[in-house]
Amino acid sequence: MIATVWFCLVAILIAGYVVLDGFDLGAGIVHLFVAHNDRERRHVLRSIGPVWDGNEVWLLAGGGTLYFAFPALYSAAFSGFYLALMLVLWLLILRGISIEFRSHVESPLWRPFWDLVFGGSSALLALLLGAALGNVVRGVPLGSDGFFFLPLWTNFQPGKNAGIVDWYTLLAGAASFAALTVHGCYWVATRTEGDLQQRARSLGAKTWWAVLVSTGLITLASFRLQPHLAQQFSLHPWGYVFPLLALLGFAGMRLYGSRRRDRGAFLCSCLYLAGMLTSAAFGVFPYVLPSNVSADAGLTVFNASAAPYGLYIGLTWWIPGMILAGIYSFFVYRRLPAKVLD
Secondary structure, eight states: OHHHHHHHHHHHHHHHHHHHHHHHHHHHHHHHHHOOSHHHHHHHHHHHTTTHHHHTHHHHHHHHHHHHHOHHHHHHHHHHTHHHHHHHHHHHHHHHHHHHHTTSSOOTTHHHHHHHHHHHHHHHHHHHHHHHHHHHHHOBOOOTTSOOOOOSBSSSOOSTTOOSBSHHHHHHHHHHHHHHHHHHHHHHHHHOOHHHHHHHHHHHHHHHHHHHHHHHHHHHHHHHHOHHHHHHHHHOGGGGHHHHHHHHHHHHHHHHHHTTOHHHHHHHHHHHHHHHHHHHHHHHTTEEEOBSSOGGGSEETTTSSOOHHHHHHHHHHHHHHHHHHHHHHHHHHHTSOSSOOO
């Protein structure tokens, strides 16, 4: 029971990270397209400036919780996904320094270079995060020893000899890219005015169709490649509440976006992302890392978790720590001005 509680907590933290840092990534993706001059790019950066680094704290919280609650998963995943994780680390570093370094030198080459780094690293992070989720849903070649190795790619087929990148994980990455692009558009629209706001709205409305197509394709492909998803939803029909939340959020994005109610569209985008991620977590449960070699070799919340005593003690420390972090985040967001000013 306690292991299941920690599985839910990890899922909530990861969903929270994607929702919060997702609009940072989305703002990075779209800022080269919706901002046509240096002033507008500064406005996009200022829209995320007070919160972007704080949002990444939730990634650290999720990773730390994963390490504490499911050490076997942490060990297997970090060895098998070593190359991909190093890429994510470098992209996070490049994205952070591009925001900090951009305004330190007045030069016609310096600022455009860091703008390109910011946009490129944000786009690649969105793709990699989606591909990572695709690997978890598809399964990895876990052996009886609980370890695996994945090359970057093999034949692009999601079989037993698949790499980190195949057509399914590329599709998951594309779905993530489209969803976070829309998420970033709605955030920029809520925080800016004038032509920049209008271009963000327009790009968000156009990209919504890409989210529609990619969501449908990734859903069909996931149920085809991972039979455990259908079994889980069939055995526990109440789990359909999670995809229903995603569907409501998706429809709300279109409804509020067409009416230029940017805050409502952004909140619906948050609901869509949370619904999609919790649907994936519910669908793979009790697995934390399925095996595409043998179902019995997969890591579950039961064979990958720490000892129950440690999990109970850890919960008494985790809860107040997360409450304090949540209060701080709430305070920072409440202090944000309604619109970015010069």
